[in-house]
Amino acid sequence: MSIRVVNIPTSEAAKVLSVEEGHFSDVKATEIAPSSLTKTLAAFANADGGEIYIGIAEISGSDGNRKREWRGFQTQEDANGHIQIFETLFPLGGEHRYEFIESDGYYGKVLHVEIDKSIAIKKASNGKIYKRRGAQNIPVNSDDDIKLLERTKGITSFESETVRYPVSELLESSPTSRFMNHQIHTNTPEAWFKKQMLIHGDLPTVAAVLLFADEPQIALPKRSGIKVYRYRTSDLEGTRKNLAFDPITIEGALYDQIFSAVDQVVTIVEETKVASKDGLSEIQYPREAIHEIITNAVIHRDYSIPDDIHIRIFDNRVEVESPGRLPAHITPENILDERFSRNAVIVRLINKFPDAPNKDVGEGLNTAFDAMKSLKLKSPEILERPNSVLVNIRHERLASPEEICMEYLETHDEINNRTLRGLTGIGSENAVKKVFLRLIDGKQIERIPGRQGSASAYRKWTGGTEETTA
Template sequence: MPIETIAIDDAQAAKILTLREGHFSDMKAKAVRPAKLTKALSAFANADGGELYVGIDEDDGRFSWNGFTDEEAANGHLQVFEQIFPLGDGFRYEFLSNDPSSGLVLHVLILRSGSIRKASDGNVYVRRGAASQLLTTDAQLHQLERDKGITTFEAETVNTAAETITNSVTTIEFMLGLFPLSDPERWMQMQRVIVSGKPTVAGLLLYSDLPQADLPKRSSVKLYRYKTAEAEGRRETLGGQPLTIEGPLYHQIRDSVHLTTELVESISKLDAAGLASISYPQEALHEIITNALIHRDYGIADDVHIRVFDNRIEVESPGRLPGHVSPDNILDERFARNGNIVRLINKFPDAPNKDVGEGLNTAFNAMKKLQLKDPVITELDHSVLVNIRHEKLASPEQMIVEYLQSNPEITNRIVRGLTGIGSENKVKRIFQSLMKRGQIERVPEKKGNLTAYRLVSRE
């Protein structure tokens, strides 16, 4: 398939030339050997994706346009690049032209890959800042495999007796509710949580009465209360000692949600009516905490941290997002790092992940219903941070007007999606209020289920 050539104007070309090499972008001269450039392709694909511009010269920190004379002049680069992406997946090419700039710049968009991509030299690189970092140790490669979801620490066996999970109180209670009834050891062998006579990490987390005894420093939850709204909690703003929440995963999720809710409800905030308790939707806390515990990377020796501030809750879980999942697509994509944990905890009564795959969507919808802003998901170097803010959305009226400032019309259904309001009649009353103020009007030709509204023309 031919590669598209896109003509860009001077402003767009100048914007490219003002880019700086960083975590998501790299600029290279066409004279650089294609094999050397594959290090950047490998690094971007193995990290968060990025963009490579080939045909940009650099002189003392200043970039200038010096592209290929024509499309065929870039064939050597394309042939080498396609060795990195042999199935034609995970990248996109286009040529950029700008008169009177010289030649065509090859723009390569690299997406975050669900597999490990090697450079032409056979080595694996990861983008860190403006550098393509070579991974040299087995530990680094194993960590990248876990980040990609290729391998999972949950399947590792632990050198402890199988009776730790076959004869625990947790297992006895669980097996009584299991249908059909089965011998615990035989059932656990079939479920691959006992392998070669040893329990796996998943088995201990699910069925041991105290997994933390065999998995220290990587299976607890730490709950903090910071009496501040500042960006970071400090020792002097820490209210009391942090709580450590332990136990099997099923109980740990329940206890973490309960204790976090109790801590939040102890916070009062001054509003027009006086002191009022702060509250977050229970289902939002439940789903976000559940997500943090069942999808974390248990290969990282750290706990899940829940920090309660005056104006927000932070939930930080060890490990980057697995596979191709990113903060931008996390509500639409599905990828379970710990597939066995996700599957088996769903067999418990009133499973914490009863709506498998819908957890974060449920959390976001619950926040909207209380007119609170969406949680913010940030991927850090070795963890994922979810920020649940106690900040109100704009009023429905304001959201309608702002929407109409960039769209020709709006409907009842669109407003309900924007605001989280479930009632059609409530939205109708908001429309009526805005019409009385002379801010909006009905679109004349649309009636019934197609009824729409637009801004009143000020001409």
């Protein structure tokens, strides 16, 4: 099979030569042994994916410093050993792509390889497991580290671990009673729990305690609650000084947690006022978006990590941060299209409760995005952090800041930086200054003469030649 060869301009070749080796990228000389290459391939696949350029050599210059040279393969056949390794590591043909790139004036063809985050754990040809961290391929040796990687991949789940919690209390709890009354069954609660493999020996599983205990937090402290914060600021980070009140802790079984957290957040949000063209008005977030994002955080978080879910309510946004990275092959880019449940038992059984919080299984985030769009607000932003996932729900309209500014001036004589920040949800004063400058350059607005510093304001352009600094 012929491999695609792409001829790139010299300017792009220079970029390849200057690729910074890091968490998502690496360069290798053609002389690298295919077996050694598998360490990097496996490390990328076991972490977040990445790309490798094979055919970039590092040599010592006359000044003693290392520099790079483009030294590609003379023919495609010369790279056969490396390509065969790809097929061995990724036998089903997915999770990787490759092509040759060449450029006029540079020697040979560089093999460009893209590696996706893999579903399964990949081993190098020496039988060892590696994971990419920064620019290094780190061996994963200990049983605990391998178990953690398995959970990250979704191969195993903490929800199946057992907990020292009295089975009798679980069987007689309020959540169990409500749940069983809603089911069509002929079994006793204990028989049903055992049939669902929620009890192993004399101990319940993590999933059983989270779903059916009156207070799961007794058995699973610091890993099964929700904290709600209200910060009176639009800054990137909240601080103690702008915390409106002590954080609210929400506990109980997962079903109750979800509905309590949604009610709490909606109540706090409705008390928040922002600037609008008609003066101060309540923030409007669709309840469906808040509900789906909180539900998603509760049922998909990594319960092996001893931390709570954190919901932070700012003047211009709501942040929902859940412990654990995205599982298996899920990324922020494909999360709306792909499906994978880290906690398959929790997802399945909470759906059997009356008025299930995950009524449309697999559609939660899509519903949240659609709900935001229906109010003409920007879509939620999903960020993957080193040990958590952050969903940012911004009170930021789909209209451009410039459009919002001119719309406001249709019914008001003037506008200032603070007002436009409130209207748009933009947290940065400098970013809003740039909006004003663009409108001044376009002769849409002008600065009101004689107003300086915090009193500065702008009005519709009158045709004058006033100062244009924002």
